[in-house]
Amino acid sequence: MxxxxxxxxxxxxxxxxxxxxxxxxxxxxxxxxxxxxxxxxxxxxxxxxxxxxxFPVAPAQTDSRETERAAAALMPEVERSMEPVPVIASTPADSDNLATYVASEPQNEPSPPESALLPNYSKRLPASLLEKDFKDNVHNDFAVSRRLAGTHPNADRSLMAFMICEPFIKSAMRFSASTAIASAKSASSQRFKDQTYTISSTVSARNMLGDNVSYGFDCSVQQVDGKDTDKAAWRLLGLKLKKIES
Known part of the structure; x- marks a missing residue:
């Protein structure tokens, strides 16, 4: 032209x-x-x-990688849980040195009105969550975190585990809409064998008296069928919540 x-x-x-x-x-x-x-x-x-x-001049085509980076930078997860800084893992990156996860007893204590937790919340929690359903709920946030983790079977998926814990934690609260989880920067992750992670951080939610109550939590999840994006799911292995005394 x-x-x-x-x-x-x-x-x-x-x-x-x-x-x-x-x-x-x-x-x-x-x-x-x-x-x-x-x-x-x-x-x-x-x-x-x-x-x-x-016949106006057609805009120059940009490199696909640059486009992906620009799109990722504008996505909501960068403003929320998907900070550029990943969850800090406290275990070695080498999968051969990882320990085996050992489940502990679930919490079944009744919750008084001043608690933000549902009574016997551990019995109300979903057993697992499909990745494709979670992606639909949070737009493309989870898809971006999966791409950042890569396709290697032993890749560190701590950030994905951090994001997947959110719906499980909300299921334990009386008022899930009031749940506010601290950002990934302040969280820690312990990695175990077989793509199992324990995420530790803090969360606050409203109780029946209208007050916000803060808790420390340990959320243990495991990714299953991770190679197939249509079947990949995360199992909840354990969720511990302890009130932070003010």
Whole structure:
């Protein structure tokens, strides 16, 4: 397209120059060429402007990686739980050195009105959560965290575990809409074998008296069928909540 635009510019300039020289009247050939060159250039510029209006320049295509990075930077998870800084793992990255997760007894204590927890909340918690359902709930946040973790079977998925704990924790609260979990920067993660993680952080929620109550939590989850994005799910292995005394 740029070559055709250049040809139109040269053709308009040459045609107008020749027309002025041939119709110069009483002017001599020297003045006729000067006027023809100037007039031809003006006409050629007008033609060039018309071509830009009719056929605008297409925007340059950016590299796909740059586009992905720009899209990821604008996603809501960067403003919420998916901070650029990942959850800090307290265990070695080498999967051979990871310990085996050992489940503890669930909490079944009744919850008084001043508690933000549901009575016997451990019996009300969902057993697992599909990744595709979680992605639908939080738009593309979880998909971005999965891409950042990579496809290696032993990749550290601490950030994914942090995000997946949120719906489980909300299920334990009397008023899930009031639940506010601290950001990933302040959380810690203990990694075990078989893509099992224990996320430790703090959360606050409202009780039946209208007061916000803060808790420290340990959320243990395991990813299963992680290679298949349509079947990948996270099992809840344990959730411990302890009130933080003010």
């Amino acid at each position: 740029e070559f055709l635009r250049f040809l139109a510019f040269v053709a308009a300039w040459g045609f107008m120059w020749r027309w002025v020289v041939k119709n110069r009247g009483s002017w001599n050939i020297f003045y006729g060429n000067i006027v023809g060159a100037a007039g031809g250039f003006i006409v050629a510029m007008v033609v060039l402007s018309i071509t830009f209006s009719v």
